Amino acid sequence: MAEACSAEKDPSLMCSLKVFKMAEMDGLMDRLEKAVIRLECVLSSSYSSNSADKNVVNGINGGVAPFVEAFDALMAGTLEEYLKNSKVIGGEVEAHAGMVENAFKAERAFLVFASQHQQPPQVEESLILKPISERILEVQLFREKNRGSQMFNHLSAISESVPALGWIAMSPKPGPYVKEMTDAATFYTNRVLKDYKSTDQHHVDWVKSYLNIWSELQAYIKEYHTTGVSWGNAIYSIPPTANGGTLLQKSSEPSCPPPPPPPPPPPCPPPMADFEASKAKDDISQDRSALFAQLNQGETITKGLRHVSDEQKTHKNPKLRSESGPSRSPTKSHTPSPTTPPAHQSYPPLLELEGKKWRVEYQEGSQGLVISETELKQVVYIFKCKKTTVQVKGKINSIIIDNCAKLGLVFDDVVGIVEVINSKNIEIQVLGKVPTISINKTDGCHVYLSENSIDCEIVSAKSSEMNILVPHDGDYKEFPVPEQFKTSWDGSKLVTEPAEMMG
Template identity: 50%
Template sequence: MAETHGLMERLEKAVTRLESLFSDPHRAGMECDAINGVNGSIAPYVEAFDRLLNGSVAEFLRQSKILEGDVKTHAEMVRAAFQAQRSFLVLASQCQEPQEGPVASPMSIRSVLTSGSCLSPPPPPPGPPPIFDTETGKDEGTASRSALFAQLNQGEAITKGLRHVSDDQKTHKNPSLRAQCPPVRSPTKSHTPSPTSPKNSPQQSHAPVLELEGKKWRVEYQEDKNDLVINNTELKQVAYIFKCNKSTLQIKGKINSITIDNCKKFGLVFDNVVGIVEVINSRDIQIQVMGKVPTISINKTEGCHIYLSEESLDCEIVSAKSSEMNILIPQDGDYKEFPVPEQFKTAWDGSKLVTEPAEIVG
C-alpha cells in the first residue's frame, strides 16, 4: 500500500509540474507561442482525448467511487495519470519537437493504465553503466537510446511507414480468405471422434447364437427366424434373449426365468416359468403363456402384448416407462384385450398418497 501511495504522489507531482508550465505566461506562452505562432486553438488529438476523458474514463471514475476501498484508490491513480497525459498532449501540440535528449513517449502512461502496472512495485534500480567502445570511444548504449527516442519523437508521423491494407485483404471483410483459413479449435475440448460414436463406427454384424452356457440359454442376434426352439429345459436354467429381430422362440418345459432385452418384433411362447419374465428396452413384443408364470415385468418398452392362459390369470404385471401394453385374457374360446394403464393420478388421503389409473376422457 505504501508503494501505491508513493506512485500516486509521483503522478500528482507530474501533473502539477505540467500545469505550472501552462500557468506561467513567460515560460509557456513565450516559449511555445513564439516558436509556432499558436493562436490558442486545441489540437484535434487533444479534442479526441477529451472525448475519451468525458466518456468512458469519466464513467469508470464514477463507478469506482461507489465501490470505495482499493478500487477507489486505483481510480484516483488512473485520474492523475490521464490528467498528466492530457497536459503532455497539450504541451506537445503547442511546442516545437525537441531536437536532442529523451522525451517521454505518449504511450508510456497508456501502457501503465492498460497493463495495470500502476499497482506493481516500483522498478528496480538501474543496472551497470553502458559499455564503451575502447577503440572509437563512443557510447553504444547512448546511441541505441537516441535511435529509439528519435522514432518516438516522430509523433503522428510514426504511422506513415505503415502499409495500408485494403478491404479485400482483410479476413473479416473477405469471405474467400476466411474459407482458406483452417478452423481454430478450442484448447479445452477434445475433437477426437469417440470410438463408440454410431456415426463413426461401421455397423457390426454378429453371428447368431442359440446355445446353453452353463445354466444360461443364450439367444442372441437372431434375424428373421420363426422356428427357434429350446428343449430339454431344467428348473435351474434361465434364458437371456438379446437383440433378436423379426423372430419367434418357443421354450418347452419349466424354466427359472426369461429376459428379453433390446429386441424388436419378437415373439415368445413358453410353457412354465417359476420366477419372472422381463421385457427391457424392446419394441413390438408378443408373449404367449401356455402354463403358469407368477410375474411379468415390462420396462422401457413400446408395444407389448401378453396372452395369458387359464392357469396364469393370477399373474402380476409390473410396468414402468412403457407404452402400448395390452393383456389378452381367454374368454369363450377366444381372447379379450385389456389395455394396461399408462397414466395415473395421485392424491393425498390425509395419511398417505393414493395412486390409481387415470380415466381417459374423449
C-alpha cells in the first residue's frame, strides 16, 4: 500500500512501472509466438508424413477407406513375396514382376479414387480405368517380345492371368472373373513345376507365391467388393482434357470444388429411326382400329362388296390366267457395301538357335526345314507356321507346336514331351522314342508312332479329330482318340469312360 501510495504521488515512478510492465508483456508475447511457431512446425511435419504414408483423406488422419488398407496389406504381403522370389530368379522374370507391381499400384490408385467419389458415368469411368489397362497391356506385350526366352512359361503364366486386375470393371460377379483368369495361369505354372520341381526349388516357390496373389485377391473381393467396386459419396466431375492418370493422382489430394458445368446443349432432334418407328407404330394402331371397326359392322360388312362378272374371274377366263403372272412386291435392292479386309500383318520367317531354344517361327510354305545340330538340353519351339514341314534330328529335350496349321513334324528322339497347342491339321511322325505327347485345343492331329514309342502316353484336352497310327505288318493301323465321354456315379465316386461310337 505504501509503494502504491508513493507511486500515485510520484508521476515519474508511475511511468517507470508502466514501462516495466509493457516490457515484461512483450517478452511473454515473444515467447508465446515462438512456442506457437514450433508447435505449428511439428504438426505440419506430422501431417505431411501421415498424408504421404497413409493417403490422408480430406486432412483427417486415418481417413483411408478400410478396403484400401486391406489392399495395401495384400500388396505388402503376397505381392511382395512374389516380387522377392522373382528377384531371386532374375532376368526377364524380375523385369516382368516390376511391371506387375506397377499394375497393382495403378489399381490401388483407382481404389483410393473410388473410396472418395461416387461412381462416374461409364464414359468417364473408362477414362479412369485407362492407366490400369495400359499396365496390363505392358505386361502382355513383354511376353510377346520374349517368346524365345527360356522363361517363356513363367512369362506366359503372368500374361494370361494379369487381366484379372480388370475385376474392377466386372459387375455383379468380380470374384469368379479372377478365378477364371487364375485357371488360365495354372496351365503354364504346371509346366514350370514339371520342369523345376526336382531341380530348382526357387521356381516352385515362385509359382506358389504368384498363385497366392490371386487367391488373396479373391478373398479380398469377397469381403469388400462382392458385387462390384464399393464407391464413395462425393461427386467428381472430370475435366474434358483430363486423363486417367491425372485423375487418380488428384484423387488423394484435397481440392477446391470444381466450377459449375456449362449449360447443357439443346436437345437433339429425334433420330430418323425413332421417328419412323413411331410412325409405323401409329400406322399399325390406326390399321388395327379400322379392322375392329369393320368387324363391328357384323352382317352389314358385305354391303360394300361389288359384283364380279365371269369375264373378270381368272378360273373362268383362260385369257386372264395367261396374261397375268404372279405379282411381286417391289423390294429394295440390297447391295452390300464393299468392306476392306484388314491387312494381314506379316513377320519375317525365322529359324535360329537362341540359347538352348530352336525358334521356328512364321514359316509358310517351307518344305524340308531340317534342324540337325541338336543337343539333349535343347528345345524346339514352332510358332505360327503354315504348310510347313520340319525335321528334327538327334535327341532333344522337348518340342512345342503353337498356333500352327497344316504342319508336318518328323523327329528322332525326345526325352521330355511333344506338345501341340491351338493348332489345326498337324501330322507328327516319331522315328525314335518319346514318352508323352500332349494335344490341347487342336483340331486335327495325326500321330505316327514307331516301334520304340508304342508305350507313349497321349494326353488330350479340348481337341478333335485325333488319330494315333501304330505300326502293323509293315504298315500303319489307325486308332481314333475318343472325343466323347460318359460319366456316371457308382455310389462312391464319379466314373468316366469313353462313349461308344454310335452307328
